[in-house]
Amino acid sequence: MRPRIPLRKRLLVRLLVATVLIALCSVGATAWLAVETTTRAIQEEQGQDLADDMRIVAQLSGYAATHPEWKGVEPSLRALSKKMGRRIALTTTDRALIADSAPHGTSLPPRAAANVDPLHTDTYTEPGAQLSGLDPRVVGPYRLTANERARLAKLAKARQACFRQSGIDTTITKTPSGRPVLTDANGNNANDSVPEPCADGKLNTPTATENKALKNLIVSAQPCLVRGGLTFKVPYFGVDISDKSLGSRYVTGEYNKLGSAADIRKAEACTDSARRAQLDPYVAPVAELFLGGGDITAPRFAVSPANKAKVVGAAAAVLALTVLVTAVVATRLVRPLRALTEAAQQPPELHVRVPVRTRDETGILAEAFNDLTERRERMEAQRKAMVSDIAHELRSPLTNIRGWLEVTRDGFVEPDQALLGSLHEEAMVLQRVIDDLQDLAAADAGTLRLHREPVRVEDLVDQVVAAYRVSADTAGVALTGKADNSLWLEADPVRMRQVLGNLVSNALRHTPAAGTVTVTAWRDGDDIVLTVTDTGIGIAPENLPHVFERFWRADQSRSRRTGGSGLGLSIVRDLVAAHDGTVEATSEPGAGSVFALRLPNSTAPEGD
Secondary structure, rough: OOOOOOHHOHHHHHHHHHHHHHHHHHHHHHHHHHHHHHHHHHHHHHHHHHHHHHHHOOOHHHHHOOOOOOOOOOHHEEEEEHHHHOOOOEEEOOEEEEEEEOOOOOOOOOOOOOOOOOOOOOOOOOOOHHHHHHOOOOOOOHHHOOHHHHHHHHHHHHHHHHHHHOOHHHHHHHHHOOEEEEEEOOHHHHHHHHHHHHOOOOOOOHHHHHHHHHHHHHHHHHHHHOOOOOOOOOOOOOOOOOOOOOOHHHHHHHHHHHHHHHHHHHHHHHHHHHHHHHHHOOOOEEEEEEOOOOOOOOOOOOOOOHHHHHHHHHHHHHHHHHHHHHEEEEEEEHHHHHHHHHHHHOOOHHOOOOOOOOOHHHHHHHHHHHHHHHHHHHHHHHHHHHHHHHHHHHHHHHHHHHHHHHHOOOOOOOOOHHHHHHHHHHHHHHHHHHHHHHHHHHHHOOOOOOEEEEHHHHHHHHHHHHOOHHHHHHHOEEEEEEOOOOEEEEEEEEEHHHHHEEEHHHHHHHHOOOOOOEEEEEEEEOEEEEEEEOOOOOOOOOOOHOOOOOOOOOOOOOOOOOOOOHHHHHHHHHHHHHOOOEEEEEEEEOEEEEEEEEOOOOOOOOOO
């Protein structure tokens, strides 16, 4: 009884489970990828929008820092809106419209995106802007005149040359006020560490314009300092005006000498307040900035209950469809496999064949199974025939030997020389059959030993022709050999003589008197071709494919007058294959046969 396959081990169940797992992983991976991709896209878009907003605020803050009012900002605003692809609108703090890139009458977003105030800003990215709260482009009364710029430019070039002589490379940059500043390779102010030969103090000495503005700054800060209990009088000369703090550093530096942190904080607050009051007339009033779409919230991927139901429904539909298709396909795949299994489990003598209905892998497998069944039938028939042939080959000589020995034992025949010679001949027949079977068994097992050595083909042909000369003369057949003396083989000479001897012996048996048997050899590219040609009775076309089969004879009567044991050509085929060669036969009934051996060519040994 055929064993029942457990449910969990059935191919259909395993295929369905694998498909379900794959489908679940695919759906989950796709959903995760969609969420991650969407979230990342939103984040990138959000980051880009924030960067654009920063650039818009920075550009408008720069306009306000260099203009005392917003009049004339609309062309710049529209150009910026077109460049950024965003709506930009400016209003006063009481929502009076200053400029708008949108058509007239378009309502503003509900809330402002930012305030544009160069005196109180934290969005500009210039160094120091976020700490001081001042846009560094606000210079007001500190803007240098043309003559002062030209004079300071010469001083800056002279100091740069002095730095170069000291082995320091610097770059001249200009501040918004027009004052040149030397920066090192890292972009830091080079005045923080001036070589002694270059410390003439000329470049950093305030100009007349700056002295005037600094004096006003310090004078404006005095009432606040007094109210704070700071009676220290701050001079306005000797200030390092290259610092962008515009005097605050000097004021706080003087109070730093007092060593009081509280006094320093008071001095900083008074100076900053005075500075903003000093710069206020030179900047545009505070404005509110509105951008298309309003303010931006942090990205968040949320799925509503309805969308969740859609996602779950779509995933369930994909899963159900996958299972259905897999079940149909798996059933079609398993059906021929079941037929193959049932056929393989039948007894060998039935030789069941599986019908081939498809040309896919299972159809090819069914064809292979049917071919295997046919080969098994042929091998079984050959096995039975071989057993019968071996029994026949051994029975005949053994019967003869037994019969003569029995009559001799009973005294009916005298054991003379003729009788002993006949018994010896029958024993030799048995020995040849056993030797042939032993050679075939060794070839089948791969244990056939070859003693290879360089062999001259001409010598090989001559030896075989000489060995069968007497047999050929007795049969009245002309035996000749022809070979070039430059041909060599790397072969076992004993086995090669056995191969050629079997072919010549076979040719002599099937060639009538006055016929010819010719052994020739020549070179064909990288091979040596040896042929044994006879003018015998030939082989019928339907028998030609079987000449190298074991125990096959063209004469089915098994007469030893017309054939040997039927193993000679099988031995030839196996021995030639062991020498990495091939053998083939061609024949025409009534005209003779040609057996051709093709073996690898070898070079002559040194000294020959």
